[in-house]
Amino acid sequence: MYKIGLIGYGGMGAWHCDMLLTLPGFEISAVYDINPARVEKAREKGLNGVSSLEEVLGDKNINTVIIATPNNFHKELSIAAMQAGKNVICEKPVMMNSRELEEVISVRDKTGKLFSVHQNRRWDRDFLTVKKILEDKTIGSPFYIESRVQGSKGIPGDWRCVKEAGGGMLLDWGVHLIDQLMWMIDSPVVEVYAHMLSVKFKDVDDNFKLLLKFENGISALVEVDTYTFIPLPRWHISGDGGTAQIDDFSCTGRIVRANTVEMKWDEGIVYTAAGPTRTMAPRPKESLEELPLPKIESDSRDYYKMFKSAVEGSNPLTVTPEQALRVMRVIDAAFESSQKGCAISMKI
Numbered sequence: 001m002y003k004i005g006l007i008g009y010g011g012m013g014a015w016h017c018d019m020l021l022t023l024p025g026f027e028i029s030a031v032y033d034i035n036p037a038r039v040e041k042a043r044e045k046g047l048n049g050v051s052s053l054e055e056v057l058g059d060k061n062i063n064t065v066i067i068a069t070p071n072n073f074h075k076e077l078s079i080a081a082m083q084a085g086k087n088v089i090c091e092k093p094v095m096m097n098s099r100e101l102e103e104v105i106s107v108r109d110k111t112g113k114l115f116s117v118h119q120n121r122r123w124d125r126d127f128l129t130v131k132k133i134l135e136d137k138t139i140g141s142p143f144y145i146e147s148r149v150q151g152s153k154g155i156p157g158d159w160r161c162v163k164e165a166g167g168g169m170l171l172d173w174g175v176h177l178i179d180q181l182m183w184m185i186d187s188p189v190v191e192v193y194a195h196m197l198s199v200k201f202k203d204v205d206d207n208f209k210l211l212l213k214f215e216n217g218i219s220a221l222v223e224v225d226t227y228t229f230i231p232l233p234r235w236h237i238s239g240d241g242g243t244a245q246i247d248d249f250s251c252t253g254r255i256v257r258a259n260t261v262e263m264k265w266d267e268g269i270v271y272t273a274a275g276p277t278r279t280m281a282p283r284p285k286e287s288l289e290e291l292p293l294p295k296i297e298s299d300s301r302d303y304y305k306m307f308k309s310a311v312e313g314s315n316p317l318t319v320t321p322e323q324a325l326r327v328m329r330v331i332d333a334a335f336e337s338s339q340k341g342c343a344i345s346m347k348i
């Protein structure tokens with residue numbers, strides 16, 4: 001049995017337990033939460049709820065500790081767990097900033113333990129659909145990618161509204177969307193521009209737009225809103241051979257691209273719904289083709305299996321702290337950009 005200890009039995013901690021209980025060969029040996037009511041909740045679920053951190057870190061049988069506390073506790077708990085001889089899976093955002101992560105990486109190096117970040121959204125079907133479209137060059141070479149999530153309920157009124165706890169949407173959803181792009185696009189980020197707003201929650205960003213430029217010429221817009229009542233598509237990708245749109249997480253959408261029929265320009269001005277314009281007049285239908293999105297299957301529990309096989313030495317780690325460090329440096333630059341009101345150049 002691969003024995004796991006969990007720290008922080010809130011929403012995400014409970015999710016980890018639910019997932020792991022369905023995976024043969026994995027066992028949750030102990031669950032600790034600073035709040036006794038949550039430990040009791042774990043016990044009600046038949047888990048071994050324990051009342052101290054030491055009972056998790058001191059258990060010689062536990063191989064790996066999952067950390068699912070609010071973000072401002074990730075660093076001290078990750079360091080304590082590795083120093084106690086445990087491998088660590090830390091929830092995202094891995095840390096509050098890149099400096100904290102550098103410190104944790106140096107402890108990883110000293111202890112020789114494995115440290116990974118739970119970037120589970122690399123297994124999302126919508127993301128894998130986009131990745132497949134780009135890999136297959138279905139729309140040629142991409143030059144602009146829009147990745148967004150938009151809700152209308154604001155931020156849950158917990159630690160996510162508190163800056164010191166690592167609240168705000170850039171560290172919450174932003175870290176997922178940036179990680180997906182940096183995992184998919186094999187090129188350094190060379191410029192970051194962030195426009196961040198605090199519409200309903202004054203202490204943290206609850207709406208942001210982030211423009212990333214990659215060295216290979218691809219630009220990406222990352223947008224997260226918590227107060228938008230008419231959402232835009234989850235993904236919109238422009239390539240030099242066509243356009244792909246993924247509407248939502250259920251992966252409806254389409255690909256439209258130019259076919260081999262030569263497109264001829266009309267002579268003179270054209271009267272369209274947009275008024276007199278040749279540039280924005282609709283393209284002749286016979287020069288277009290529409291394709292369905294590729295069908296992708298995925299299971300986010302593969303994350304745990306891959307981590308276990310990395311611990312056993314069969315595979316390299318899938319989500320490494322070095323990858324997470326690139327993402328955190330982009331996030332640091334985004335905060336700096338928003339504060340200074342200008343783009344930040346870099347090569348990350």
Ligand SMILES: NC(=O)c1ccc[n+]([C@@H]2O[C@H](COP(=O)([O-])OP(=O)(O)OC[C@H]3O[C@@H](n4cnc5c(N)ncnc54)[C@H](O)[C@@H]3O)[C@@H](O)[C@H]2O)c1
Nearest residue numbers: 008009010011012013033034035038068069071073091092
């Ligand atoms: N990967 C994902 O898709 C995903 C989704 C949601 C949340 N998360 C991440 O998971 C983490 C937890 O988020 P959540 O939504 O479960 O929050 P939550 O508030 O529901 O749960 C956090 C739990 O941690 C406990 N806790 C706080 N400080 C502690 C400490 N020092 N030691 C032990 N327990 C402590 C709290 O009592 C609470 O039960 C965050 O880092 C968040 O960003 C990840």
